[in-house]
Amino acid sequence: MSLQQPLTYLFVPGNRPERFAKALASGADRVILDLEDAVAPADKVLARESIASWVASLAADQLDRLLVRINDVTSPCHLDDLLWLQRTPIKHCMLSKCELSEQVAQVLEHMPPGSRVLPLIETVRGVLAAPAIGRSPGVSRLAFGSLDYLLDLDLPGPGFALDAAALAVAMASRAADLPPPVAGVTPELDATQVQSDLTHARALGFGAKMCIHPSQVAVVREAFRPDAQVLAWATRVVNAWQAAATPGAIQVDGRMVDKPVVLKAQRILSRAEPTA
Template sequence: MLTWLYAPAERPDLVAKALAGPADVVIVDLEDAVAPGNKDLARAEVVALLATPRPRVQVRINDTRTAWGQADLRAVGALAAGTAGIRVPKAESAGQMRDVAAAVPGAELHPLIESALGLERAYEIASADPAVASIGLGEADLRADLGVSDEAGLSWARSRLVVAARAAGLPAPAQSVYTDFRDLEGLAESCRAGRAMGFRGRAAIHPAQLPVIRDAYRPGEEEVAAAREIVAAAGTGAVALPDGRFVDEAIVRQARRVLDDQLAHGEKGI
């Protein structure tokens, strides 16, 4: 999976439109996209939606330390197993993840790290329970918590998350949303930087962002050709290719990852 699209739970028309579109997963949002006065309505819409199994839907609940979050868990607990999982905001402890897992048995959990404390505990959260299937950053809240005002200030946090996911045996994390949905060039540049840092795929707030994300994460023709050449040389020990590139086991693993990315886009591999 490479694309996740947010849709506000209180707008079933937008949720339906998102589900009819090309996003790999639709995140039905009970948290930031829903005004306080509409939380009950949004929760009821999610319950109605999940009456039918929705394997392409994640539900982002409210902070589980709040009354809203607890009400979300009670409402979706018996229905969550038929979805792509529960996105858990404000993740700050392993115990929190185990409590959520107990409340939504059979559902995958996707915690979001949004604070300095959560970031310090990223590996603990990622490895807290077998139900944890991915981790991600909530960068808007993290920026506010850290007092960060530019992209460079989040570089360490992003790398920390990539390392924590890998150490816990989870898939590479997806990037946080790019909030200016009209700036598609900036989105593409940000995605290319994220891919170079070890991220795979990205969440979106507007359907127009989806093809840009896919294109940015698609390996280029030259990259794929180079990866194929490296993999073809595998099994002969450490060697130098005719163009001077040195190939060893680590380089081969990287090349295979490029080809895996290519296959994720539905293209023919080697």
């Protein structure tokens, strides 16, 4: 698993083509063209047509930064999404309300070879199946839809029950050797709230965040960026480890450092670099 992973996933409605290029230029690591919640049923066909027309003109590196969120398997639009998907060059897909590993396989059957799926875990069934979903071939990482999970379990708001589910998704990701999962959206545009939500998600093992507005992208990226003092420490650790004549424990700043600490330092440095 690479240390350097996308940190920001920006949603843009699939029926708003005038926003597509702006989203790609927003600084977000990945852009999610949405065919689900952001698009009314009457606009689904138009959204698919708009996306297909736009992606046809993109370079390969731009196309690789895109995902399409399709409707879940219980939606009457799901099959239409799959049939449409197989006629596009899109190779990254987010599956809404994923609850079974077989659902991932079904999506991949309609995509080009080498495609990847990002399952969005939003229900109790999805959380319970997260270990199996995470081990499914073709899964890039997991994401947790906290707002829909609150609705599924009829929870009044954030709290222990939501945290327990989020932690279960993070543990399933780690057990499957996937990157840390992607945290759900913050409905508020207030930067302080976005940062607070991300800090909480990181404490539960998450390593990226979905955004609903370009203004949130910079806030999330800055929150992930280590401060200068931490970066300096990580640099000293990695440099000392690389300079050591033999592998094993070394001393940095008067403290013993072994391999787990070095790995932590490498992860810190990777967060300070731009993502691919």
